[in-house]
Amino acid sequence: MLSVFSSRGDTAFSTTQTILSFSSYILVSALILFWILKRPGENLLRRAISMVSDYIAVGGIMTFGGAALLPAYAPLLWVTVGYGLRFGSRYLIASTCMALLSILVTAYFNPFWRENPYVTITLILTTVLVPAYAYSLLERVYTAFNAAREANVAKSRFLAQASHDLRQPIHAISLFTACLKDTGLDREQRQMVENVDRSLQSVSRLFRSLLDISTLDSGKVTPFFEPVAVKDLFEDIVRQNSEAAQWAGVDLRAVPTRAYVTIDATLMTTVLQNVISNALKYAPDRPVLIGCRRRNGQLAIEVHDRGNGIAAHHLPKVFDEFYQVRERGDRDVDGVGLGLPIVRRLTRLMGLSAYLRSVPGRGTTVIIEGLQIASQAALAKPKSEGPRPAIEGLRVLLVEDDEDVLLATATLLRKWGCIVDIQLSIPDEVAECDLIVTDFDLGAKATGADCIARVRQVLKRQVPAIVMTGHDENRVRLDLGDPEIAILAKPIRPAELRSMMTAEKLKIDRLAKKAVESSR
Numbered sequence: 001m002l003s004v005f006s007s008r009g010d011t012a013f014s015t016t017q018t019i020l021s022f023s024s025y026i027l028v029s030a031l032i033l034f035w036i037l038k039r040p041g042e043n044l045l046r047r048a049i050s051m052v053s054d055y056i057a058v059g060g061i062m063t064f065g066g067a068a069l070l071p072a073y074a075p076l077l078w079v080t081v082g083y084g085l086r087f088g089s090r091y092l093i094a095s096t097c098m099a100l101l102s103i104l105v106t107a108y109f110n111p112f113w114r115e116n117p118y119v120t121i122t123l124i125l126t127t128v129l130v131p132a133y134a135y136s137l138l139e140r141v142y143t144a145f146n147a148a149r150e151a152n153v154a155k156s157r158f159l160a161q162a163s164h165d166l167r168q169p170i171h172a173i174s175l176f177t178a179c180l181k182d183t184g185l186d187r188e189q190r191q192m193v194e195n196v197d198r199s200l201q202s203v204s205r206l207f208r209s210l211l212d213i214s215t216l217d218s219g220k221v222t223p224f225f226e227p228v229a230v231k232d233l234f235e236d237i238v239r240q241n242s243e244a245a246q247w248a249g250v251d252l253r254a255v256p257t258r259a260y261v262t263i264d265a266t267l268m269t270t271v272l273q274n275v276i277s278n279a280l281k282y283a284p285d286r287p288v289l290i291g292c293r294r295r296n297g298q299l300a301i302e303v304h305d306r307g308n309g310i311a312a313h314h315l316p317k318v319f320d321e322f323y324q325v326r327e328r329g330d331r332d333v334d335g336v337g338l339g340l341p342i343v344r345r346l347t348r349l350m351g352l353s354a355y356l357r358s359v360p361g362r363g364t365t366v367i368i369e370g371l372q373i374a375s376q377a378a379l380a381k382p383k384s385e386g387p388r389p390a391i392e393g394l395r396v397l398l399v400e401d402d403e404d405v406l407l408a409t410a411t412l413l414r415k416w417g418c419i420v421d422i423q424l425s426i427p428d429e430v431a432e433c434d435l436i437v438t439d440f441d442l443g444a445k446a447t448g449a450d451c452i453a454r455v456r457q458v459l460k461r462q463v464p465a466i467v468m469t470g471h472d473e474n475r476v477r478l479d480l481g482d483p484e485i486a487i488l489a490k491p492i493r494p495a496e497l498r499s500m501m502t503a504e505k506l507k508i509d510r511l512a513k514k515a516v517e518s519s520r
Contacts, residue, residue, distance in 0.1 A: 025057030047087070051095060054079050059102035067112045073123055076102060080127065081134050089138050096131040103127060168402050168470070171491035174200050175408035178494035182415055198247055200491070222474065223264040223350050227374035230259045230299070234290050237272045240496075241280065248284045252276070255291035260374035261299050264350055266473065271346050271354070274339040275303045275366045282325075283307030283363065292371075299371040310358040318356065319344045343368075391501050392417030397431070399423045399438040399451050400468075409437070412494060418501075426451045430458040435504055440469035440476055449480045464504045468492060 032050055035043075058076045061069055080099045084092025107113040107120040177197045185193060234254035245252040272290070279288045283305035292301045310318065314325045319340050340354075347354040347368055358364040396418045400406040406422055413420045421431055426446055436455055438448040448467045456463055462484075469476045470490040477487060486500050 022057065022061065025053060025060075028053045028057075051083065051091075051098060055095075055098045055102045059105055062102070062106045063109050066110060070112075070119070073103075077127065077130060080131055084131060084134055084138060089135055089142075092131055092135050092138065096127065099127050099131075100124065168405055168490070170200060171468075171470075172402070172404040172408040174491050175405070175412050175494060179408070179411050179415060223267055225262050225264055225350075227260050228263050228265045228268070230257050230261055230292055230301070233265065233268060233272065236269060237276055237290065240273065241276050243495075244277075244280055245288070248280045250280055250284065251287040252280075253287070253289055255289065257292055259292060259294075259299055261371040262374045263371055267346050267350060271343050271368065272301070272303070274343050275368075278339050278366075279303060279305040279307070279364075286363075294373075295369065297373070298369065299373055300367055300369045301371065302368075303366045304363065305365075306363040309360040309362055309364055310356075311360055315356070315358065319354075390417070391498070391505050393419065394501065394505055395419045395421070395432065395434040396501075397421050397423065397427070397433040397436045397438075397455060397463075399426065399436070399442065399448070401425060401439060401441065401443045405439070409497075412497075413437075416498065416501075426454050430455050432459065433463060434508055435501065436463055436465040437501075438465065438467055440467050440471060440479075447479060448476075452480070452482075452485065464507060466497075466500055466504065 028049075032046060032053070035046055055076075058072055058079065061072045062076070065072060076099055080095045081092070083095040103120065103123050107117075113120050174197070177193055177200065180193050181190065231254075234257070238252055238254050241252060276288065276290070286306040288306075289304045290301070291304075292299050294300075310325055317323045318325060322338065322341075340356075343354050343366075347370075352368055352370040354366065354368050356364055356366045394417075396413055398406065398410055398413065398420050400409060400422075401424055403424070406424065410420045410422045421427075421433060425442055425444065433455070436452055438451045440448040442448065442451060448465075448469070452463070452465045452467075464484075464486075466486045466488060467476060467480065468488050468490055473487050473489060477483070480487075486504065488496060488500060
């Protein structure tokens with residue numbers, strides 16, 4: 001047996017035992033690493049085994065090492081504080097107790113430690129005082145973290161409530177302006193209404209951004225992945241932004257594609273909407289092109305504009321909340337700097353990555369990478385083909401607790417030729433109707449879900465429904481419990497409402513046709 005003596009010359013340790021302890025520790029660590037790779041994620045049993053093996057290994061090295069391996073105490077203290085910093089105060093207390101136990105065992109079995117009790121006392125005090133100080137710092141960090149989290153929750157609630165409350169009058173004004181356009185205005189009057197409508201769209205985008213960011217802060221957004229035709233995404237985005245593109249003098253086009261991807265269509269539409277909105281604001285009177293290309297077995301969506309571009313020193317910050325690219329002499333643009341932050345957070349939520357390339361004077365390209373190509377395109381929901389039916393004569397039950405919004409919506413629907421039954425709350429007596437259009441919040445703790453259930457119960461059939469809301473769509477969808485019910489976010493553009501009603505009318509006609517065929 002090889003022996004190495006300390007500087008005092010009276011304490012020997014076994015090199016074989018030390019090597020055996022260290023080798024055993026390496027073996028256990030390798031097994032734990034394999035366990036982590038095989039089954040990643042939090043595992044309390046695995047964590048406990050790791051802690052025990054760490055302290056047995058370090059304690060064994062100090063016990064067999066004598067004075068020469070006294071520096072092994074440094075890793076012991078490092079491991080003790082490390083467990084607390086990684087896993088919290090409880091683990092700091094547990095690891096401190098295990099460290100003290102290791103020191104006491106070493107002091108009992110190691111001759112050098114027994115002969116030098118002041119060393120043991122010093123190490124015990126250090127093992128208690130350093131983690132105690134770390135514990136006090138952790139408590140301060142937790143207190144500050146909890147305060148920040150509560151402030152963030154309060155901010156999110158305020159933004160959500162403010163956004164919801166302010167959406168109602170904006171929604172009503174938007175519908176009234178749509179009605180004004182059909183009242184035989186002269187050219188000057190029509191231009192004034194167009195200007196009002198354009199300003200309303202800017203405010204509407206602002207509130208959509210505020211609601212999106214507050215919803216993301218709440219942590220309640222869960223993606224729902226399904227096969228989607230990229231062509232449909234592009235067509236929807238171009239259609240939704242056609243009026244804004246016309247106002248901005250932008251030639252907005254999408255490159256045709258047959259690709260299908262597995263994605264959350266709603267979240268992806270929000271991502272593209274924010275990107276296109278930025279392109280329209282910062283590249284007026286220039287072309288904007290949407291397209292996609294395959295990269296490493298995945299799909300990337302790209303949005304190209306021919307604007308002024310972004311200087312290199314701005315690029316690292318463009319995805320920060322409330323950051324806006326401003327250069328001296330730039331014209332003012334609406335917005336608060338939330339578009340690209342929402343893009344990044346939503347893409348990360350879906351497991352994608354978003355970045356941009358820009359050359360000053362030549363334009364900007366926003367790239368969204370990582371979209372999984374759908375293996376079975378047949379699973380994707382096909383777009384409805386054929387002529388879109390008129391909604392004239394459609395019997396609509398309109399339920400809205402805000403009188404201004406109720407009047408504006410009813411006026412618009414009647415101009416479209418609908419037969420409208422208006423109600424401020426869930427009706428006691430339900431008349432026959434083809435479609436329910438209801439607000440989600442109806443006062444007196446009643447919701448649109450209650451209204452739809454009541455009407456369907458009385459009429460004894462699944463009446464199609466559209467729900468208008470200023471809340472998070474996922475939350476409303478959960479409360480409704482019916483994926484077939486259409487949801488529109490306030491403030492609603494008249495074109496969106498008419499398009500949705502037309503789609504529901506198409507479903508009604510299809511069901512009626514099937515009923516006739518089955519009765520033959």
